[in-house]
Amino acid sequence: MSLSINDVFKVAQLARLEMTEQAAQTAHVQLLNIFGLIAEMQAVDTSGIEPMSHAQDITQRLREDVITEHNQREIFQAAAPHIKKGLYLVPQVIE
Amino acid sequence: MFKSSLLQLGAALRSKKISSVELTQLYLDRIAEHNSKLNAYITVNEEMSLMQARAADVQLAQSTTHALTGIPIAQKDIFCAKDWRTTCGSKMLSNFIAPYDAHVIEQFNRVGAINLGKTNMDEFAMGSSNETSYFGTVKNPWNLDAVPGGSSGGSAAAVSASLCAAATGTDTGGSIRQPAALCGISGMKPTYGVVSRYGMIAFASSLDQAGPMAHSAEDLALLLNVMAGFDERDSTSLQRETEDYTRDLNKPLIGLRIGLPKEFFAEGLSNDVAQAIEASISEYKKLGASVVDISLPSSRLSIPVYYVLAPAEASSNLSRYDGVRYGYRAPEYTNLADMYQKSRAQGFGEEVKRRIMIGAYVLSHGYYDAYYLQAQKIRRLIAQDFVEAFKQCDVIMGPTTPTTAFNLGEKKDTPVQMYLSDIYTIAVNLAGLPGMSIPAGFGGNGLPIGLQIIGNYFDEARMLNVAHQYQQVTDWHTRTPQYLKV
Numbered sequence: 001m002s003l004s005i006n007d008v009f010k011v012a013q014l015a016r017l018e019m020t021e022q023a024a025q026t027a028h029v030q031l032l033n034i035f036g037l038i039a040e041m042q043a044v045d046t047s048g049i050e051p052m053s054h055a056q057d058i059t060q061r062l063r064e065d066v067i068t069e070h071n072q073r074e075i076f077q078a079a080a081p082h083i084k085k086g087l088y089l090v091p092q093v094i095e
Numbered sequence: 096m097f098k099s100s101l102l103q104l105g106a107a108l109r110s111k112k113i114s115s116v117e118l119t120q121l122y123l124d125r126i127a128e129h130n131s132k133l134n135a136y137i138t139v140n141e142e143m144s145l146m147q148a149r150a151a152d153v154q155l156a157q158s159t160t161h162a163l164t165g166i167p168i169a170q171k172d173i174f175c176a177k178d179w180r181t182t183c184g185s186k187m188l189s190n191f192i193a194p195y196d197a198h199v200i201e202q203f204n205r206v207g208a209i210n211l212g213k214t215n216m217d218e219f220a221m222g223s224s225n226e227t228s229y230f231g232t233v234k235n236p237w238n239l240d241a242v243p244g245g246s247s248g249g250s251a252a253a254v255s256a257s258l259c260a261a262a263t264g265t266d267t268g269g270s271i272r273q274p275a276a277l278c279g280i281s282g283m284k285p286t287y288g289v290v291s292r293y294g295m296i297a298f299a300s301s302l303d304q305a306g307p308m309a310h311s312a313e314d315l316a317l318l319l320n321v322m323a324g325f326d327e328r329d330s331t332s333l334q335r336e337t338e339d340y341t342r343d344l345n346k347p348l349i350g351l352r353i354g355l356p357k358e359f360f361a362e363g364l365s366n367d368v369a370q371a372i373e374a375s376i377s378e379y380k381k382l383g384a385s386v387v388d389i390s391l392p393s394s395r396l397s398i399p400v401y402y403v404l405a406p407a408e409a410s411s412n413l414s415r416y417d418g419v420r421y422g423y424r425a426p427e428y429t430n431l432a433d434m435y436q437k438s439r440a441q442g443f444g445e446e447v448k449r450r451i452m453i454g455a456y457v458l459s460h461g462y463y464d465a466y467y468l469q470a471q472k473i474r475r476l477i478a479q480d481f482v483e484a485f486k487q488c489d490v491i492m493g494p495t496t497p498t499t500a501f502n503l504g505e506k507k508d509t510p511v512q513m514y515l516s517d518i519y520t521i522a523v524n525l526a527g528l529p530g531m532s533i534p535a536g537f538g539g540n541g542l543p544i545g546l547q548i549i550g551n552y553f554d555e556a557r558m559l560n561v562a563h564q565y566q567q568v569t570d571w572h573t574r575t576p577q578y579l580k581v
Contacts, residue, residue, distance in 0.1 A: 007456070015410060015455040016417075016432070017448055018440035027452065033511045034402060034453060041399040042465070044473055051471035052478060054301050055287035055527020060330060075194045081424035088419050091431045 097257035101314045108165045115151040115165030119209050122167045126258050135253040137172050137230045138180045139212040151207045161206035169259035171250050172213035175294040176200045183296045184216040184228040187416050187423045187442035197294025198326045211259050215249030218444045220298045222246050223516045226507050227446040236576045241500035244274030250308045251278035256579050261309035267302045269520025272532040276495035276545020279534045282308040283315050286552050287527035288333035291326030299408035302524045311572050312562035316340040343560040349383030354488030356391045365498045371536030371544040372494050389484045393476040397522040403457050403470035410454025478526040485551045495545035499538035529555050533562045534571035
């Protein structure tokens with residue numbers, strides 16, 4: 001395991017988390033400890049084992065192709081930080 | 096009244112000894128008296144609870160009511176409840192008013208139960224001590240310097256201190272069973288897929304499962320009857336025949352085969368917990384059960400596997416919090432990317448950010464096979480261990496936690512130590528099996544000890560039977576913290 005401080009900044013950027021130098025230092029130490037715990041897993045021989053992604057061996061249900069959702073824009077937008085005329089407001093992204 | 100079972104409360108309501116409004120007010124008054132010490136509730140809304148109670152009294156005046164009509168139930172603040180503030184223990188959702196009901200909430204509303212309030216929890220259910228909540232830590236009613244466990248710590252403390260008749264919780268790696276054990280109450284995580292996850296704020300979707308928390312197995316059975324059921328809005332909800340989980344409560348246990356996994360009694364288990372579990376096993380032998388030694392060899396890997404899979408799923412689930420559609424938005428930012436980064440950095444707490452980062456890392460290019468895929472393969476080995484074990488026994492028993500409740504602050508800054516406190520509970524979530532914890536004694540420090548019972552898939556009724564029979568011959572589940580005399 002060779003997680004560097006630069007990796008910490010890279011992962012924070014991937015996860016869209018602003019990170020100060022000091023927070024990155026702390027996170028680095030803690031992540032190294034956690035990956036030390038996880039490392040025990042690496043030695044296990046899993047050749048030929050099918051990955052298990054889900055607790056039940058079931059297939060996805062299909063539903064009728066009918067409308068089930070109705071427009072509730074006003075109710076849902078009541079929780080939004082900034083809206084205007086039914087639109088969500090964000091900083092300008094197109095010049 | 097505060098020590099009554101749900102059946103007794105229901106009988107009192109139906110015989111008009113007390114109205115639902117009176118009962119709800121009694122609990123609201125008790126919350127007002129004790130919650131400042133315990134911090135078990137994040138949100139209480141007297142007006143909304145009493146409005147439901149008035150409606151329940153109208154229902155109770157008619158002949159056809161449900162066993163839980165008019166009974167005040169505390170809801171973990173992970174369940175969206177329409178017009179209730181629903182925070183998931185996070186600053187990110189500290190002002191979020193849910194626009195709809197979770198399936199679990201709908202089910203309780205349908206039978207006329209009262210939503211007594213929203214209980215405190217670790218932020219986004221990530222924690223084992225309730226210390227990651229944005230709304231402050233919950234105190235263990237048995238000792239105010241000790242943690243209540245987590246993540247359903249508020250629900251566990253509320254039941255333990257009789258600040259509700261019963262409560263709901265969710266369990267991703269032990270979050271119902273561990274706090275139930277540390278607070279001296281009963282709690283059950285059903286088989287994955289039995290209770291709908293619709294409207295339950297997502298942490299790790301392949302592991303998250305809701306369940307009941309209460310004083311006794313009989314209460315749990317009544318609650319599970321309401322919570323379980325197919326819901327087409329959750330794609331992992333299972334289509335099964337409706338069950339009455341109370342049906343087997345009174346069956347004798349003669350011939351029951353109890354599997355004791357040697358890995359659950361190895362190094363790391365404290366002496367007082369080991370002794371209490373051994374004493375409960377002796378009690379079961381008196382009830383006619385026999386004991387089989389079993390082994391779950393891969394279970395030692397459940398913590399490493401869990402801390403790859405759960406953070407991976409969490410990093411994906413929590414990407415929805417972007418400060419655009421709902422939730423916290425930073426007050427100042429320079430552009431869109433900056434707004435995302437600042438809103439998430441300020442809105443999430445340290446543990447949540449840590450797990451998002453672990454998840455982003457194990458899913459990132461070059462590491463996927465080594466971590467995520469490897470963890471999924473070992474998950475299958477862990478599940479197969481249980482399949483083998485259940486060929487030899489009907490239920491598996493062991494401790495819920497290695498020790499009684501640890502002190503507040505003791506493990507807060509050492510995440511790995513905190514993670515290890517879930518050593519006996521996590522494998523059950525990875526396999527998707529039902530598990531429960533019931534009170535089984537007290538440690539040297541006077542704090543409660545939990546006995547864990549693990550069943551085969553869909554064997555909840557049998558597990559509740561096994562727990563109920565034990566509670567007929569022991570009184571651990573009736574004990575209450577001294578200073579909270581009721």
